[in-house]
Amino acid sequence: MRELLTKRGRALDDILAARDHLQSMPECSGRVGIAGFCMGGGFAFIMSPKGFGASAPFYGTPLPRRLSETLDGACPIVASFGKRDPLGVGAPNRLREVTAAKHIITDIKAYPGAGHSFANKIPGQPLLRITGFGYNRAAADDAWSRVFAFFGEHLGAEKTA
DSSP states (O other): OHHHHHTOSHHHHHHHHHHHHHHHSTTOOSOOEEEEETHHHHHHHHHTTSSOSEEEEESOOSOOTTHHHHTTTOOOEEEEEETTOTTOTTHHHHHHHHHHHTTOOEEEEEETTOOBTTTOOOSOHHHHHHTTBSOOHHHHHHHHHHHHHHHHHHHSOOOOO
8 A cells, every 4th residue: 555655666566567578478569458446446547657558447546646647648547436435436527637637538437326346246245235335247347348448449459551
């Protein structure tokens, strides 16, 4: 968590090393995406200006400090939030404001009826849903569909004439 807040440290170094490794593979188009859930969604936000082709934060809340500065030079972002997420109140709208001001290509969606961790199947689902957490199949299926389409558009091989 300290590395996420300070935006430096081994976790970020490891993410960049993984990106570099993937980019070196012959089957890579040269563009790599990053996806993360919860705290990993925060990493997906802060790494979006670090040489990635697209970023997919799932309920990356709370949003990074100094969001506008964090997203300077960011790649396209496909972000998914649950409207019932007690950790993400206002996050989708704040992200929309900042990315629009910076002209960052986005697909930002908040799912009604879904909360935090809506794309994760974890134990204790009935109790978690009451608290604004838990798996929501419809939201998860739609979010994954959006991410795969967005990544296909922004990470595919260059189009030739």
